[in-house]
Amino acid sequence: MAGQRDVLVLYDERMLAHRPDIEDRFLPGRLDRRVREILSGLEVKWSYPEHPGRITVVRELLEREPVRGVRFETGAAATREQLGRVHTTAYLEDIYAMRGQSAWLDVDTTAMSAGSVDAAEVAAGTAIAAVEAVVEGRAQCSFALVRPPGHHAEPVRARGFCLFNNVSVAAAHAQAKLGCRRVLIVDWDAHHGNGTQEIFWADPDVLFFDIHRGAPFYPGSGGLEETGGGLGDGTTINVPVPGGAGDVAYVRAFREILVPAADWFKPDLVLVSAGFDSHRLDLALNLSYEGFSALAGIMQEISDRHCPGRLALVLEGGYHTDALAGGVRAVLEVLAGATPTEPMECGLAEVEQAIAFHRDAFTRD
């Protein structure tokens, strides 16, 4: 252990009310027909992958196997003013008008049920609460265990299971109300955070670093040459990697690209869009629990160097529930003070063991 730290996990049962059921009838009808046409072409029966069990399974693991130094608080609902810092008035009015109904918000299968608007307000507000806790000094770091996720949501459009862009709402709140000027957002979800990139594309006071499986993997954006525009030219950093990329590649990208960029930017708040669909069991990439713990260690080093005690993580994706829960727990252990293990290339440790096991088998006595 490298010394105990105080970690606050924010969790709110109101987020369980977001539960789209594809057997339901959805508004609007024309979008319903289109989505069903897409789904009917699938060989296996499709169910909505972003379900309440994603966060209950994490909560249950942390109750069964607690991490010393981690405590829980409930979240809060975001206000229209808070959401309006990153989403347009017209978009918010459209979403609010669907409160209490089942609707398809986008043909890429972003859906909502009767409780979804309330749940999404709580997800965004809980990300804000996580930032307030670290800026106000109530915790050394925080983890907002939220859903629906946020990083695909654009200023005018819900996408990829996301309604409101939680991490962006939290960053904008920190700038508007908490006296933070420069915010670093790091996105290690398997998918590119297209919404976050769009929101802060021209903002020189938000440095956005995103490592993800590159196009044509969903959502297809996040190319190397996408580096921001206008006043924010240079403050967007994308590292697209091929399917199967793993711990060693990620740690190298963090050390060789993110760390120098953070030293140049000098953030006074560090946020992480922490998705766990980059774990190997989620089948897009090849990260392990050791990989996530190494990334958490680097994030802690960055915030310790530039803005001690101001590190907040916000959950994004992760659809294999065991990998999601195990990944969150591995990260929390490091945030709470455990020393991260330096990950090796997948299989190398086993090969080393096998070498030792077979070493003398074929030598002549």
Ligand SMILES: [Zn+2]
């Ligand atoms: Zn994802």
